Amino acid sequence: MSEAIEELMSAVSALSADEKKEFILRALPELGTEAIKDPGFLPRLLPVILGLIRESGIDLGQLLQLANMLGATAPGNGPE
Numbered sequence: 001m002s003e004a005i006e007e008l009m010s011a012v013s014a015l016s017a018d019e020k021k022e023f024i025l026r027a028l029p030e031l032g033t034e035a036i037k038d039p040g041f042l043p044r045l046l047p048v049i050l051g052l053i054r055e056s057g058i059d060l061g062q063l064l065q066l067a068n069m070l071g072a073t074a075p076g077n078g079p080e
Helices: 003-013 017-035 042-054 061-073
Strands: none
Touching: 042 061
16 A cells, blocks of 8 residues: 555544544545546445445345435436
Protein backbone atom coordinates (compact mmCIF):
# COMPACT_ATOMS: atom_id res chain seq x y z
CA MET A 1 0.00 0.00 0.00
CA SER A 2 1.29 3.48 -0.79
CA GLU A 3 2.42 5.80 1.95
CA ALA A 4 -0.41 8.23 1.17
CA ILE A 5 -3.02 5.47 1.58
CA GLU A 6 -1.40 4.35 4.85
CA GLU A 7 -1.58 7.94 6.15
CA LEU A 8 -5.23 8.25 5.15
CA MET A 9 -6.09 4.91 6.75
CA SER A 10 -4.35 5.97 9.95
CA ALA A 11 -6.13 9.34 10.03
CA VAL A 12 -9.55 7.77 9.39
CA SER A 13 -8.93 5.05 11.99
CA ALA A 14 -8.24 7.77 14.59
CA LEU A 15 -11.70 9.31 14.08
CA SER A 16 -14.54 8.64 16.49
CA ALA A 17 -17.32 6.30 15.36
CA ASP A 18 -19.60 9.25 14.57
CA GLU A 19 -16.84 11.01 12.65
CA LYS A 20 -16.18 7.84 10.62
CA LYS A 21 -19.86 7.65 9.70
CA GLU A 22 -19.88 11.29 8.65
CA PHE A 23 -16.70 10.76 6.63
CA ILE A 24 -18.23 7.78 4.82
CA LEU A 25 -21.42 9.70 4.00
CA ARG A 26 -19.50 12.71 2.72
CA ALA A 27 -16.65 10.93 0.89
CA LEU A 28 -18.42 7.92 -0.63
CA PRO A 29 -20.50 9.77 -3.26
CA GLU A 30 -17.46 11.51 -4.74
CA LEU A 31 -15.17 8.49 -4.45
CA GLY A 32 -17.85 6.17 -5.80
CA THR A 33 -18.59 8.35 -8.81
CA GLU A 34 -14.94 8.34 -9.75
CA ALA A 35 -14.38 4.65 -9.00
CA ILE A 36 -17.30 3.30 -11.05
CA LYS A 37 -15.75 4.77 -14.17
CA ASP A 38 -13.41 1.76 -13.96
CA PRO A 39 -15.51 -1.25 -15.08
CA GLY A 40 -13.29 -3.67 -13.13
CA PHE A 41 -13.78 -1.89 -9.82
CA LEU A 42 -17.44 -2.67 -9.09
CA PRO A 43 -16.85 -6.45 -9.01
CA ARG A 44 -14.15 -5.80 -6.39
CA LEU A 45 -16.35 -3.45 -4.35
CA LEU A 46 -19.52 -5.54 -4.30
CA PRO A 47 -18.13 -8.34 -2.06
CA VAL A 48 -16.98 -5.71 0.45
CA ILE A 49 -20.45 -4.15 0.58
CA LEU A 50 -22.17 -7.53 0.79
CA GLY A 51 -19.81 -8.53 3.62
CA LEU A 52 -20.76 -5.39 5.55
CA ILE A 53 -24.44 -6.14 5.01
CA ARG A 54 -24.01 -9.72 6.21
CA GLU A 55 -22.10 -8.58 9.32
CA SER A 56 -24.85 -6.09 10.15
CA GLY A 57 -27.46 -8.83 10.31
CA ILE A 58 -29.68 -7.10 7.77
CA ASP A 59 -31.66 -9.54 5.66
CA LEU A 60 -30.59 -9.16 2.03
CA GLY A 61 -34.20 -9.63 0.85
CA GLN A 62 -35.38 -6.77 3.05
CA LEU A 63 -32.51 -4.64 1.81
CA LEU A 64 -33.48 -5.30 -1.80
CA GLN A 65 -37.08 -4.30 -1.03
CA LEU A 66 -35.83 -1.08 0.55
CA ALA A 67 -33.57 -0.41 -2.45
CA ASN A 68 -36.51 -0.93 -4.80
CA MET A 69 -38.66 1.47 -2.80
CA LEU A 70 -35.91 4.08 -2.72
CA GLY A 71 -35.28 3.61 -6.44
CA ALA A 72 -38.94 4.17 -7.19
CA THR A 73 -38.87 7.48 -5.31
CA ALA A 74 -35.52 8.70 -6.66
CA PRO A 75 -35.64 11.88 -8.74
CA GLY A 76 -36.25 11.11 -12.39
CA ASN A 77 -37.83 7.70 -11.76
CA GLY A 78 -41.40 8.81 -11.31
CA PRO A 79 -44.05 10.08 -13.72
CA GLU A 80 -43.20 13.40 -15.26
